[in-house]
Amino acid sequence: MLQGLMRNPERLKALAKEAKEFALQHGVVMRTVETPDSSEVVTYAPFTLFPTPVPKAVFHQALAVQTHFNTLVDKISQDPGFLEEALASTVQADDFTAKLFDIYRQVQREGRTQSIVLGVNRSDYMPNQREDGTCSLKQMEINTISAGSFGVTGLLPVVHRHILRLVGLLEESQHVPDNNTLAAVVRALAKAWELYGQQKAVFMFLVEDVQISKLSHRCIENELWKRDIPVIRRKFEDVVKTGYLNGDKKMFVDGLEVAVVYYRYGYVPNNYKEQTWEARLLMERSLAVKCPDIGTHLAGTKKVQQELARPGVLERFFPDQPQVVEQIRATFAGQYTLDMVRE
Template identity: 40%
Template sequence: MAQARLASCVPLPVDHKTLVNVIEKAKDWALMHGVGMRDRKQFSKDAIQIAPFVLLPSPFPRTEFNKAVELQPILNELMHKVAHDDEFLQHTLQNALQVDEFTANLYDIWVKVRDEGISQPVSLGMLRSDIMLESRCPHTENQCAKHTPYCSWKQVEINSIASGFGHLGPVSREIQSYILRQLGHGDLIKHMPENRALSGLCGGIIEAYDMYGVPSAVVLFVVEEVSYNICDQRFHEFEISEKRPDIQIFRKTLNEIYEETDLNDKKQLVLDGRPVAVVYYRSGYEPAQYPSQREWDARLRVERSNAIKCPSIHYQLAGTKKVQQALAAPGVLEKFMGPGGATSRVRDIFAGLYSLDFDENGERAVEMALADAERFVLKPQREGGGNNIYGPEIRDALTRMRHSRERAAYILMERILPPLVQGYVVRPGAPVPPPISDLVSELGIFGVIIGSKEKILHNKQVGHMLRTKLADANEGGVAAGLGALDSPYLLDL
């Protein structure tokens, strides 16, 4: 079927003079409220530019949004159980470990700290479940209880490390609310759901800090050598400092952690003479962030400590693509969740996911992809955007590695075809006004979970974010410059 289409919340096109005026106002509003990033081409710590944003909020069905919000605590608990199942992680990752050095290094650290004896059984999970509406309904009108251009949303992935946009998600609603008021459509703001992601995520860090129970302790943010997405990171610090002025926050790279921290005889990670209560990773999710052995040694030191990690290394392993694919296999969800309605609800959100291991199922998946590459996405064990393979490149990649063990480090996923909506994308340095473009969106739902293998102490959904991209673009990461900030406009269909 053809790709479905949803209508913009405001009739388009907007009058040229009005459009130019409101964009100029919105760009200034963005710079003055932290809707910004550092320029990758002309980097300066003294300057930020606007982050790309969609002028008007994008339509999203209210029933599907509510379903995603309600399901997030269930997904939190599922990920928590997966992260604490050593046998499942080992079995699921065994083939990828032989060909993916990065995943193998993470796993080796996990084995070392597990065999030594885990110093801190409590983990902090700040997760983001990314979803897209599926506009290809497999049902006929008579089969579907409420036939619309889609049947439901499907999960793209769950992010377990550096799940960003806790600030940029909520502030997207604020800038689009400002724009709607300037356009004389302030009455539409009530259809944009409240978003407290920043408060909820920072509340998780604060709760973990209090669980650690050492008043002199500090919080450590692990960051890249160069942070382009600085506003999103800093606003987490500002929020914590405002709520809890007694909590001191340090920002350190893995290399600085190697040079400036120690483990004492209590297994405390000591920085500047004070124990670290919580380690929050905004880096450490891709190979380039470990350029030498020093970074790996720093990661091992953190994992050996009794600091509460977000994420602990087994949580990061639970967020890999191979685990995502394994969870979709028959009977696996039941192992973690038991039979019942919750299991069925989670299974319904999975897109088709296929292993590329060297067995009958893997060969069948390769044949499917070679026969109709446009139906699929080829995903490696990587986070951070820009890593997936699409279209004809899938055929090229699988032809090249069909008889190589390298293919076991990938999974094959059915491509989701979301509905289109027309809109304006405002980008730094681009001509004003931008053209009307066909757009597609990806919704991220944030969850916070704290607990040990034996007991979950805290579990809730805390907010959302929406990323939107041009309909003909494959990748949609805002930090990578491919997507744009957005927020949902809920429709009653």
């Protein structure tokens, strides 16, 4: 069926047009690069015409191991010795990581003001086909900051089912699973705000100047508002101008107490300049719950991922839990350092 479609470019064009219109009808949208502040001009979020088949075994493997990865990230974020050792060469070569680590050191010296940490982590995998034809799951990276697009990805199963039905693949359409990530993320975000314990405190999205993905963020915001959780959106510059800590290290921005800082920005070097580094330090020193905190951000670096693949390192975090170590290690792909190492 699909091979026949590949030989019929006109039919493929018609299906692509149908898919785009169906996606727009169902809210799979984003703003455009040309008009990033306009909600009158939008486009569909990028997606594949057909869903990608994934072996059921590796799909369930990914679900089962994610809890262990979340635990691992949390343990790493609270292990200054490991982070310092793992990132020793990186902070010498990369100014961005060095500045993040300076903030981490300062927070550790002062003592963590907030013991609650919210992690919204996303693992990216590829199925790896062995010579015997079976598949194994291999992790490409784990993202611990600004993992997003939940409002969009949750709608894609509807689009894919529709396209499969159009080409007569009715049985296949029934095997496209729902994606309920948005609901799970909102529950976690709401719990962080609840644990902060101040109903008048706000939930703050830390956002960028050009917000092409703002409509996806709105899906989360709307669900939080339904729970009577007040939401604000602020940029680094806003925190610089109006942000401060009181004597209890509660953070205020524009006079509003901030319960949670949800980083939708601040994950690459060009997101920062001198004053925004000061804002990042202010937020990290505050009582607000961070998603993620600076330790969790560092735990998601590629260098840490490479260090974890070294023999014996996982056992440090899961002593006497060989089955957990085995489950995690089974997903590792080859990781190789860029350090100048003499043989």
